[in-house]
Structure formats: structure tokens, C-alpha cells
Amino acid sequence: MGEKAELLKKTDKCIRCGTCIAFCPVARASSPVNSRYFASEGFRTLEREKHSAKNSFNCTLCMACVKVCPRGVPVPLVVEYLRSQLGEEELPTNVKQIVDNIQDSGNVHGADREDWLMWTYESDEPVEDRVKVPAEVGYFVGCNSAYSPSAAKIPLAAIKVFRKANVDFTILGPDENCCAAPLLMAGRLGQAKKIIEENVKAFKDLKIKTLVTSCPACFRMWRDVYPKITEVPFKVEHITQFISRLVEGGKIKPESVGDLRVVYQDPCELARGCGIIEEPRRALKSIPGLKLEEYNQCKDEVICCGGGGLLRAYDQETARNAARLKIDEAEKLGVYAIVTSCPSCLQNLLKFQSKIKIMDIAELFAGETSQKEH
Numbered sequence: 018m019g020e021k022a023e024l025l026k027k028t029d030k031c032i033r034c035g036t037c038i039a040f041c042p043v044a045r046a047s048s049p050v051n052s053r054y055f056a057s058e059g060f061r062t063l064e065r066e067k068h069s070a071k072n073s074f075n076c077t078l079c080m081a082c083v084k085v086c087p088r089g090v091p092v093p094l095v096v097e098y099l100r101s102q103l104g105e106e107e108l109p110t111n112v113k114q115i116v117d118n119i120q121d122s123g124n125v126h127g128a129d130r131e132d133w134l135m136w137t138y139e140s141d142e143p144v145e146d147r148v149k150v151p152a153e154v155g156y157f158v159g160c161n162s163a164y165s166p167s168a169a170k171i172p173l174a175a176i177k178v179f180r181k182a183n184v185d186f187t188i189l190g191p192d193e194n195c196c197a198a199p200l201l202m203a204g205r206l207g208q209a210k211k212i213i214e215e216n217v218k219a220f221k222d223l224k225i226k227t228l229v230t231s232c233p234a235c236f237r238m239w240r241d242v243y244p245k246i247t248e249v250p251f252k253v254e255h256i257t258q259f260i261s262r263l264v265e266g267g268k269i270k271p272e273s274v275g276d277l278r279v280v281y282q283d284p285c286e287l288a289r290g291c292g293i294i295e296e297p298r299r300a301l302k303s304i305p306g307l308k309l310e311e312y313n314q315c316k317d318e319v320i321c322c323g324g325g326g327l328l329r330a331y332d333q334e335t336a337r338n339a340a341r342l343k344i345d346e347a348e349k350l351g352v353y354a355i356v357t358s359c360p361s362c363l364q365n366l367l368k369f370q371s372k373i374k375i376m377d378i379a380e381l382f383a384g385e386t387s388q389k390e391h
């Protein structure tokens with residue numbers, strides 16, 4: 018049976034109950050093209066399929082719908098299929114730009130490779146000496162953080178944690194390629210093979226034993242997708258797993274943050290996609306003074322902040338509305354900060370002006386958080 022026939026069979030099970038709607042971030046942000054639409058209308062006629070394909074970027078690929086659906090309808094697979102059916106010229110303008118940028122410059126922004134070190138300018142200590150040196154740990158910065166001032170604090174904090182814990186680490190510098198997750202999200206994984214092989218070879222040559230990423234999309238690519246394309250001869254960890262191990266092994270001693278209440282936003286790709294749920298919580302709970310609150314829907318039932326699946330490139334307003342709902346809920350919880358562990362979450366949540374701070378988890382272990390009374 019072909020891919021489309023398989024999907025048709027599965028979407029036929031949809032009973033239009035709307036259970037998924039309550040968890041779908043684009044539905045919650047008032048979009049009529051949402052999980053139930055893709056499941057129940059997406060393939061009905063050729064005309065419908067064309068409409069669905071055109072609107073298929075109205076989805077963060079957060080996987081909440083399939084998690085809660087009583088009939089197990091795999092909506093994200095439908096969305097990925099629809100995206101893959103679009104010709105290069107039919108891609109939404111900003112999505113096509115991202116695909117072209119990765120092909121031409123090796124990063125989502127289309128930036129000059131030499132600008133890769135921009136994120137290090139705020140570093141207290143030189144970072145260049147860590148570029149392409151043999152080491153135990155390879156840190157994959159990710160092009161979203163490397164070239165975006167709004168996310169540069171994420172790798173800066175990670176590097177501080179490595180230094181505090183005396184981790185022997187290396188980074189690839191300007192030779193680091195995008196992890197290729199946006200190509201997968203755009204239905205163009207076929208174009209990713211070369212950059213994936215280059216990324217793996219670069220760290221293999223440095224003889225690393227563990228690869229660490231801060232971005233959940235990079236993590237999922239390295240852990241779950243790369244091994245289907247080429248051999249990955251080292252362990253792959255997300256920074257939340259790595260920090261949790263450092264704390265539990267006594268390699269870093271979390272400093273007190275005073276009386277600080279925070280809520281943790283599970284990145285969908287990390288919690289639901291990769292099952293990394295308890296490690297960030299264990300790490301956060303080890304910080305003296307920190308009180309961890311939870312969203313109503315959290316862990317593998319988390320509601321997406323709107324930052325994933327290329328939605329931000331396609332429809333900034335829907336992405337921003339989804340972020341607003343997360344910030345509204347955090348305000349009701351009365352927390353000082355939303356802590357997350359994903360550059361896309363961080364950037365999307367920062368789009369909405371609020372008194373709530375938006376932090377990356379590594380910042381709390383980098384020794385920078387001053388005592389805050391709240």
C-alpha cells in the first residue's frame with residue numbers, strides 16, 4: 018500500500034470528536050486550519066488535498082493531536098506528507114528562503130559562515146581555542162542560536178556550564194552546518210544527506226565520545242534521524258540530560274537563586290518527541306531556592322508555544338498568539354520566569370512583551386542568576 022493510501026486509511030478513523038482541538042496550538046490560536054481539519058478534510062478530494070497542502074505549514078508538528086486522539090489518527094504524518102507533495106516553487110516564501118539558505122550557506126539565516134562566531138562575542142573567556150580540537154564532548158551549537166542575537170545566550174550559558182564542570186569540549190566553529198531539521202520539516206530530507214554526513218564526519222574526526230545539543234530539533238536529528246542516514250559513532254545527549262548527569266555526579270554544585278518560582282515549558286520535540294521529561298525537572302529541583310511550578314498541561318501533554326514546525330516562518334501572528342497563551346498562563350501562576358530548553362521556544366516566547374522572564378535552563382547553572390526575591 019502506498020504512503021497516501023496508508024494515511025487515508027488512518028484518517029478515515031477520525032470521528033471529528035474535536036479532542037485534539039483543545040491541545041492543538043494553532044486551533045487554540047484561532048486558526049480554522051488545524052488538527053481536526055487535517056485529519057477529517059485533508060484528503061477528502063483532490064481539491065481539498067491541494068488546499069491542505071498549501072496550508073500545511075499551519076502546524077508546529079508538536080504531536081499533541083496524535084497523543085490525545087482516541088482513534089490514533091497520525092495528523093503530523095499527514096502534515097509531513099502534504100508538505101512533501103509541494104513543489105519547490107509552491108513552498109511558502111519564507112519557508113523556501115530557509116530551505117535555500119541551508120543549501121547555499123549551511124544555516125537557516127543565509128548568513129556568512131564567518132559570522133558563526135558572533136554568539137561568542139559576549140563570552141568572558143575566549144572560545145576560539147575550543148574550535149575543532151580533539152575532545153571528550155562535542156557541543157553542537159545549532160545555527161539558530163549561533164547566528165541569532167536573541168538566542169546567543171543559550172550556547173554562552175552552555176559553555177559556562179562546561180567550564181564550571183571542567184568538561185573537555187570542542188565546537189566546530191564556522192564549519193558547523195545546520196542540523197537539517199528544517200529540511201525535514203519542509204518535507205525535503207532528501208536534500209539533507211550531504212550536510213548530515215559532513216556534521217558527523219567533523220565530530221568523528223575529533224574523536225568525541227558524547228555529542229551535546231541545546232536545541233531539541235538538533236537533538237532529535239542527531240539521535241533519531243542521522244543514524245538512519247549514516248553511522249553515528251558516539252553518544253548523543255540533550256543539554257538537560259548532560260546537566261542532570263553533571264549535577265548527580267557532583268561535577269557541578271548548583272548555586273542558590275534565592276526565592277525563585279519558575280514554570281518549565283517542555284519543548285514538544287524534547288518531551289513528546291524524544292521522551293526527555295524528568296531530566297530537566299531533576300536538574301531544576303536541584304537548585305537551592307528554586308520552586309518549580311507546572312503548566313496545567315505539561316510533560317508529554319504539553320501544549321506547544323507556537324515556536325516549532327516552521328510555523329514562525331509561515332504565520333508569525335498565529336505563532337505569537339500561541340506564545341501569548343503560554344505567557345498568560347504563566348502570569349496566572351505568578352512565576353518569575355518561564356524556563357525552557359529550546360531556542361525556538363525561547364525566541365517565540367520572547368516575541369510577546371511581558372514582565373515574565375524567558376530563560377534557558379543552562380542559564381540557571383551558569384552561575385549568573387542573581388538572587389531574586391519574588
Ligand code: SF4
Binds near residue numbers: 032035038088090092
Ligand atoms: S483527529 Fe482524532 S481527536 Fe481529532 S477530531 Fe479526529 S478523531 Fe477526534
Ligand code: SF4
Binds near residue numbers: 041051052082
Ligand atoms: S501537530 Fe500540533 S500543531 Fe500540528 S495539527 Fe497536531 S496539535 Fe496541531
